[in-house]
Amino acid sequence: MFLSSVGFSIVIMSIWPYLQKIDQTADASFLGWIIASFSLGQMVASPIFGLWSNYRPRKEPLIVSIFISVAANCLYAYVHVPASHNKYYMLAARGLVGFGAGNVAVIRSYIAGATSLQERTSSMANTSACQALGFILGPVFQTCFALIGEKGVMWDVIKLQINMYTAPVLLGAFLGILNIILILTVLREHRVDDSGRQCKNINFEEASTDEVQVPQGNIDQVAVVATNVLFFVILFIFALFETIVTPLTMDMYAWTREQAVLYGGIILAALGVEAVIIFMGIKLLSKKIGERALLLGGLIIIWVGFFVLLPWGNQFPKIQWKDLHNNSIPNTTFGEVIITLWKSPREDHSEEPTGCPVEQAWCLYTPMIHLAQFLISAVLVGIGYPSCSVMSYTLYSKILGPNPQGVYMGWLTASGSAARILGPVFISQVYTAWGPRWAFSLVCGMVVLTITLLGVVYRRLIAFSVRHGRIQE
Numbered sequence: 001m002f003l004s005s006v007g008f009s010i011v012i013m014s015i016w017p018y019l020q021k022i023d024q025t026a027d028a029s030f031l032g033w034i035i036a037s038f039s040l041g042q043m044v045a046s047p048i049f050g051l052w053s054n055y056r057p058r059k060e061p062l063i064v065s066i067f068i069s070v071a072a073n074c075l076y077a078y079v080h081v082p083a084s085h086n087k088y089y090m091l092a093a094r095g096l097v098g099f100g101a102g103n104v105a106v107i108r109s110y111i112a113g114a115t116s117l118q119e120r121t122s123s124m125a126n127t128s129a130c131q132a133l134g135f136i137l138g139p140v141f142q143t144c145f146a147l148i149g150e151k152g153v154m155w156d157v158i159k160l161q162i163n164m165y166t167a168p169v170l171l172g173a174f175l176g177i178l179n180i181i182l183i184l185t186v187l188r189e190h191r192v193d194d195s196g197r198q199c200k201n202i203n204f205e206e207a208s209t210d211e212v213q214v215p216q217g218n219i220d221q222v223a224v225v226a227t228n229v230l231f232f233v234i235l236f237i238f239a240l241f242e243t244i245v246t247p248l249t250m251d252m253y254a255w256t257r258e259q260a261v262l263y264g265g266i267i268l269a270a271l272g273v274e275a276v277i278i279f280m281g282i283k284l285l286s287k288k289i290g291e292r293a294l295l296l297g298g299l300i301i302i303w304v305g306f307f308v309l310l311p312w313g314n315q316f317p318k319i320q321w322k323d324l325h326n327n328s329i330p331n332t333t334f335g336e337v338i339i340t341l342w343k344s345p346r347e348d349h350s351e352e353p354t355g356c357p358v359e360q361a362w363c364l365y366t367p368m369i370h371l372a373q374f375l376i377s378a379v380l381v382g383i384g385y386p387s388c389s390v391m392s393y394t395l396y397s398k399i400l401g402p403n404p405q406g407v408y409m410g411w412l413t414a415s416g417s418a419a420r421i422l423g424p425v426f427i428s429q430v431y432t433a434w435g436p437r438w439a440f441s442l443v444c445g446m447v448v449l450t451i452t453l454l455g456v457v458y459r460r461l462i463a464f465s466v467r468h469g470r471i472q473e
Helices: 002-009 012-022 028-055 059-077 086-113 117-148 167-186 221-253 257-289 291-308 332-342 371-400 406-434 436-460
Strands: 153-155 160-162
Touching: 002 117, 002 167, 012 028, 012 086, 012 117, 012 221, 012 257, 028 059, 028 086, 028 221, 028 406, 059 086, 059 167, 086 117, 086 371, 086 406, 117 167, 117 257, 117 371, 221 257, 221 291, 221 371, 221 406, 221 436, 257 291, 257 371, 291 371, 291 436, 371 406, 406 436
Parallel strands: none
Antiparallel strands: 153 160
């Protein structure tokens, strides 16, 4: 889970500057599709790997999926080599990394089937911690590699350039190989019912005389669909937040590309430390107030985080007058008029242009988001996201009961993947066209609707065995 999340986020902070470096024809809308391609691959692969794990040893889909990710990371390291169409090679590499990350469904299914109800929350919390920390700490690795710089070192024999953009994916490939070795030597099949009694598992041949049959009963499909929707929104919000960090800080604080990668990574590293504390507290709080209450509280905190991020005041960001590609989709007509009237010469043409590009019309009238606002918002989202993530996994696995969950977990992963497809595309389009005020207002409205949905299905989000009266809640 950790490695899968790292594979998604380890290059988030550097994709945009790297894309600009290798292919000058790429714009911010294509950036959204590159980020989304990871989740598209994962969305396609998750149900396939989940179904595979229901009928075959889980080692098979795990090893195959990780091998695909390793090969894709190697491809990403070479996307600068072709003479043209480099952005499409990057798109393919990220899509294949995402396809390999479809093994998340297999991992969740294994944990759900190997734990009792009493163990489930703690186990899912640990698993979710690994995934969330991967999302948050992935950019930390990128921050460390930023010290290598854009030029880096060239390995002429194999035409490999090791720099701040390729070193993270090479590390990911190495960790993938290490993960395959661990799966072959450590992983063992295991399955119990909600009470903790061992059940017969089709995934391995060993049998025991004290095995019990899996209890039968109908799954609450309304609760299943609702949990998938909740999970979709949670991942949607975190994906768009992580995506917007680099463009937002470059626009609002006039950071250069390298500064945005470095400082953004430091901020997300601090959120990683915060997440560790949150996960430690969740295990205790869930026993006192329950998973549903924690999920509700997490959504409320996320809403406050994005409300704080709304721009206000009479201070405006620095305007970038130079007509260069930045983190925007140029508004051609308006941009040409404004640039003609307002463009001023720069004394040093070799200096990288910084600030909010004039092609984004909203830069001229939207107040600046103060750094304190951004940091407070990041802290609040860093509290709400891990809380909601853990609780959604836990509730979903309990709702499904002791039956094989590979396919259902595949659909849960697919819903999260769809969120990570749409989140970056949504934020890159709305932010560029309308600015942060509209973008973050729409996010706040979405969270309000999600809280309303949770209130409607609140009483249905209970464990399978509790619903059928086999275990008291």
